[in-house]
Amino acid sequence: MTSNSGIPFVNHSRMKTAYSELLNAIQSARGGTFVWAIAPSGSGKSEIRQAILPALAGKQIYWPAGTLPLISVRAMANDRGKFNSKDLTLRLHHAVVEPDFSWLEAQDRTISTDAHHLHAEAEVNNELWKKVRATQSQPRLQHSFESVAKQRQLKYIFLEEAGTLTMVHLHQTSYGYMSNLVRLIEEIGCVIVMLATHTAESLWAGHPDVWNRSRFVYIRPYNLTNPQDERDFVAVLKGIGKNFNLQDPRILVKNADLMYANGAGVFGPTIDVVHRAELRRRNEGASSITEAHLHASSSSEKELGTVWSSVLAFNKLADQKPLNGEKRIADFLKRVGTGGVER
Template identity: 25%
Template structure:
């Protein structure tokens, strides 16, 4: 997706209350935290973490065409780069470098046009290599540390950061977190990680990380009170319009939609999208029967609720139930079994 398409997608996002609250907290972290700070934004699958990761940079630093020439105030990378089933710090470092006009892959004439030739040439000299293919991870880190301050890099956003939990047997996941913290400090920027509950549980490996971590919760929409129910109904109307569904169809069935989705925005959109697919090719409008036929199984509903409740419990520092702890262990890789996990299981 090009930048123009991203900007258009961001402008069409409905800022429901939990998303707006998390966005404001992320903006506070980006604007106030010290270089080298690590922040985590955590929520269940479908809560909108990737949406928030995309929104944050333009909200704080403006759109790309407004940046001062030669600067890159923030970068967004994704940690979905497992190497033989494990997380690869080298691939993540390579992604960060690529977002900073990677001097090993950017043609010299493009660097010159951006007014960066001299500074990036100095960075290449630090690494003492002429191609990214031959560049080791320490070399790439040295380049980032050199050009980060020159390009006024302020924030590194890492989406899907729960992948950091996929460590090899001889590595502890907080090794990766500490590496990111040091990189941020030397490059003069903060690091904000977006992920699921596995990211929160990394705190069980390091008391130091627990003390320095800033936690932000991207919650689901809750229908525990009148304001929450109205918020969820407004979101249903917005999503109905997006998928060409008569809003009255879903508003009359708010209770069913909430039961099936537990107020998780991504699950709402998923059900309406599936209903649209089911009715594709027919001349009739999407009906409630189409939506009902797209509802999740009871097992899937239980999974959605379990994941959201686990995130809430860890955020609130409430001991997990035995059932919740078992659900987490089932999600973890066998290679992680010997590692220390602080789940705080309730009896």
């Protein structure tokens, strides 16, 4: 089984938990809700999305005639490296009038998680859609999309790389884009699933109209200070090892600290170490990956500082404690200027 990078796919503990929690959050959300799937880069958000789409939609033969349960698009920074709302609207419109059903085959892990988006990219850049882009204003495109989406009884929109909405031009803010999405999903009556890293926080922070409509699923890295996480991480290493020709079947487990230091408990950068070691093995003409290959494939302290700082920033966001306990609640109400409810 392979993932979108040709790197072996391992359906590990975090992946299973995230799949279950995200599917539950989506299915229990009412129309007009944002469901956020927030995780460090490399956590497998695309793989989870790919697995959820067919589970959420059900078998196509049972869809009422003319309906479309969901669409999945990717936000792009293709306007001089910045987000463009008209481009996203065009992609939404294309997805609902010329749907690509390849995601229904997502149980086949050999299908790239990028295949659906690459097909859409080619389509929206053909002559027909270039003409639509050139001749239609953003508001008119959006009105048309909303009309078709309602006719087709669209229930769910998946937006990958949602953090791209923070990449705005000078004198612009992402809040305007988010306010427009609030209006759009309420008009259609659908749920929008936003897949992003912690850097997307500014899309909801300080914006009650977005926050009050939001549900969050945090896909956490493995934390080796937690005994269960440590056991699960070892299981991940064993699963990865089965997909490579290792000199010693336990070489990854024996070097668990090195693997953890490189990946910060995140699947993607963890398996990348072995991928680099495999390349070294091939370049040397060796028959198997050795411990020397593994150690030579470790990133530098400076590079790993970037990986860990990103994970720590994610943890800071995900670990915010809920307001509970009588004293904490009372103290909070005093700080915001109210004494609470008389009893």
